Amino acid sequence: MTNNISEMIASAMERMQKMVDVNTIVGQPVKVSEDVTIIPITKVHIGMGGGGTDFATKSSVAAKKDPFGGGMGAGVSVDPVAFLVIQGKSVRMLPVAEPASSTVDRIVEQAPELMDKLADFLDGRKAKEEA
8 A cells, every 4th residue: 555655645746846846936037128027926835635545355354466545636726926027227026915815804905995985974974964
């Protein structure tokens, strides 16, 4: 069983390595104009899991000649983080805002807009009362 699991892990790692190389994290430079070049920067997340077992037959316990059952899964996600903007002799980093990942993050993001709407509502109500 150990060889089969080792082979599965080695195969999965080899395939992921082909998908994710340094050019995935620091992308190829893109020349936008004569003096402006943009380089994308990303982060990569890799998850992996698997397992297996040797099956015993009616006539023998699990051994090297018995059937093997196993499986493996892996996932890769690539998220943009920032862009390096090279203009002439200056370099700037423009971060990419991450989407809100929790309810609290969403509330914090929407708080200024909600406060503006509340202020408009209260101003409108006050104007009606004065009229």
